Amino acid sequence: MSSDLETFTMLPLQIDPQTKAITTSSGSRALQAELASLNNLHRSLLTIETPLQVPPPPVPVNPKRSANVSKLRESGNNEYRKGKHAEAVKFYTLGLQMALTRPLWEPQQLVREEVAALYANRAQAHMALQSWAEGASDAEASVEAKRVGNSKAWWRRGKCLAEMGRLPEAKEWVSKGLEMEGDEGELVALLKDINEKLGEKGSS
Secondary structure, eight states, X not given: OXXXXXXXXXXXXXXXXXXXXEEEOOOOHHHHHHHHHHHHHHHHHHTOOSGGGOOOOOOSSOHHHXXXXXXXXXXXXXXXXXXXXXXXXXXXXXXXXXXXXXXXXXOHHHHHHHHHHHHHHHHHHHHHTTXXXXXXXXHHHHHHXXXXXXXXXXXXXXXXXXXXXXXXXXXXXXXXXXXXXXXOHHHHHHHHHHHHHHHHHHHO
């Protein structure tokens, strides 16, 4: 016995060449109701005042979320400037949670920019607390989101690794940063400092 899914029914539909309205000679009330809804939608679209009567695209970015992410980052910056580094970490964390839960249809480049800035800022706050491992991790996450034009994050991870005594790893990281960022002053100075410490370690 065949199911409805296996049955094809040819419906008697007609389209008006002038109005483009769709009608049917079928006595089905359900079909007539569907067509009435479709025709109403068509008429409402025709009233839109856009070029070629094409409906405008949906807004791809939620402006409220963007404003909230920016506000949380600024709040973190304010707490950092006051010396309240642990509070700053909390605000940056909230900002990251909001940025990372954007709907998938929103531009990924926007998410990467937001996340890169927030991770870099949180890394700085961790460094102020001498939480070197956390700072190194956040700085690396920032670089993963934005590899070029992010010299502060490259520097912060290098500095954290050096502070933890992981000098060879710090040297390799900062050298990669210089490849990406060019001869950026702070990275050059940090590499020089790391090389000096490695020299002292080797001679001792």
